[in-house]
Amino acid sequence: MSHLLREHAPVTSAGWKLLDDEARERLTPALAARKLVDFSGPHGWDHSATNLGRVEEISDPPGDGIAAGQRRVLGLVELRAHFAISRSQLDDAERGAVDIDLETLDGAARRIATAENAAVFHGLASAGMQGIAEASTHETINLGEDCEVYPRHVAKSVDALRASGVDGPYGLALSPEGHTHVLETAEHGGYPLMQHLQEILGGPIIWAPGVNGGVVVSLRGGDFLFDSGEDLSIGYENHDADSVQLYLEESFSFRVATPEAAVPLPT
Amino acid sequence: MGFDQYHEPPSELPEEARTFARMSANLIEEAEAIDWYEQRLAIERDPDARAIMLDAEGEEFKHFSMNLEFLFRRLPLWREIAQGILFQEGDIVEHGEESEEEATEGEAAKGAPLAGSESLGIGSLRGSPE
Numbered sequence: 001m002s003h004l005l006r007e008h009a010p011v012t013s014a015g016w017k018l019l020d021d022e023a024r025e026r027l028t029p030a031l032a033a034r035k036l037v038d039f040s041g042p043h044g045w046d047h048s049a050t051n052l053g054r055v056e057e058i059s060d061p062p063g064d065g066i067a068a069g070q071r072r073v074l075g076l077v078e079l080r081a082h083f084a085i086s087r088s089q090l091d092d093a094e095r096g097a098v099d100i101d102l103e104t105l106d107g108a109a110r111r112i113a114t115a116e117n118a119a120v121f122h123g124l125a126s127a128g129m130q131g132i133a134e135a136s137t138h139e140t141i142n143l144g145e146d147c148e149v150y151p152r153h154v155a156k157s158v159d160a161l162r163a164s165g166v167d168g169p170y171g172l173a174l175s176p177e178g179h180t181h182v183l184e185t186a187e188h189g190g191y192p193l194m195q196h197l198q199e200i201l202g203g204p205i206i207w208a209p210g211v212n213g214g215v216v217v218s219l220r221g222g223d224f225l226f227d228s229g230e231d232l233s234i235g236y237e238n239h240d241a242d243s244v245q246l247y248l249e250e251s252f253s254f255r256v257a258t259p260e261a262a263v264p265l266p267t
Numbered sequence: 268m269g270f271d272q273y274h275e276p277p278s279e280l281p282e283e284a285r286t287f288a289r290m291s292a293n294l295i296e297e298a299e300a301i302d303w304y305e306q307r308l309a310i311e312r313d314p315d316a317r318a319i320m321l322d323a324e325g326e327e328f329k330h331f332s333m334n335l336e337f338l339f340r341r342l343p344l345w346r347e348i349a350q351g352i353l354f355q356e357g358d359i360v361e362h363g364e365e366s367e368e369e370a371t372e373g374e375a376a377k378g379a380p381l382a383g384s385e386s387l388g389i390g391s392l393r394g395s396p397e
Contacts, residue, residue, distance in 0.1 A: 004385055013282045024387045031392055039378045039391035219393075228378060233386040 003045060004235035009244055011236075015090045019234055022102045023109055023248060027232060030113035032208030033120035034226065036171045036217050037132075037254075041228030049073035050227045050253040076229045076251045077127045079115055081108035084243040108248045110209070112232070117210035120226065120254050121173060132224055133215050133264035135256040138164075143213040143265040147181040147193060155200050157216040157263035164260045166218045169202035174214045175267070179207045213267040223261035227253045283341070290337050297331035300324075344370055344379070 001007055006016065041047070054072040061068035083104040093100045118124075123131030133140075138160050141153050158170055174182065182205065185193040197205055203219050217224065229251035237245040256262075272292040277285060304324040311317050339346035351366025352359065378390025 034392040
């Protein structure tokens with residue numbers, strides 16, 4: 001039995017399938033970072049740290065004439081998003097109902113996907129993780145509200161990356177608000193803005209909840225490293241007569257190997 | 268009644284694993300039935316008997332194929348490797364080696380779940396729809 005304790009939940013196999021399928025369906029569109037960065041793993045729940053390949057000198061070595069150092073690692077963070085499912089809803093699903101209310105699970109999926117994106121793009125300082133936007137060595141380009149000028153900003157970002165020797169294709173992670181504006185906009189002559197931006201980038205424009213403005217990144221690989229311990233899973237906490245308390249969980253670390261491989265476009 | 272399809276205590280196996288074991292046993296039995304009909308047809312001369320056996324063998328082809336498709340749907344990596352081998356002209360072994368290499372490398376890059384994991388199996392989404 002794994003630490004998720006799913007066998008202890010008053011949930012049938014069909015119920016778990018319903019929950020897992022719903023979670024997968026809600027998470028996949030929102031996990032923007034995974035569409036743009038390198039993914040390693042999953043290495044399992046007992047994978048606790050990422051090797052940084054660095055050593056730090058110890059000031060009090062255990063003996064004269066001894067040089068001592070300690071390896072530096074980046075500890076994985078665990079994210080959990082709790083939610084409760086009504087037992088009567090699960091019972092209805094067993095009876096064949098198709099309009100099951102899984103709003104609480106959908107909310108948890110939104111929260112954890114947004115948190116993962118925020119950690120990757122903007123970092124998690126308390127856990128020693130630097131985000132793509134913060135690590136960038138390029139001057140930030142203010143995205144602004146007027147999306148008619150987005151092509152100019154994105155082209156400038158792509159130029160900056162090329163000038164640094166960072167090859168494409170490139171992708172753009174865009175906040176939900178920015179993404180909506182782009183989808184709604186046609187430029188002079190009716191040419192869709194989305195298509196124009198994709199042509200400049202040579203890659204995708206990703207809807208990215210948790211991102212402030214936008215971030216242009218290189219997709220050549222090897223620049224941004226997501227290290228997965230346990231991939232997103234649903235676990236069991238407890239239950240009473242009315243509901244089952246569950247959670248979505250994952251563990252990961254994130255590192256920027258090439259700070260110059262991204263340009264932040266904050267609003 | 269025997270439960271020879273299990274190599275681990277059935278009570279410790281999840282329901283999905285027990286179904287997989289039953290369908291694997293079905294697949295083996297259908298393949299055996301095809302073999303038996305092939306052997307009988309190889310020596311049978313009576314045209315009516317041959318016609319009946321050919322008709323029956325067709326049923327086994329169908330059953331085998333349905334079982335196989337079920338198992339492929341449960342194990343996407345198996346399906347992916349099979350796609351590179353089945354219904355292809357040319358060297359079977361060569362196709363097998365290439366298909367296995369491509370599929371397993373792709374699976375690792377996609378972040379396939381660890382064996383026995385209860386995760387959602389999302390992994391990497393590079394190249395997925397925007």
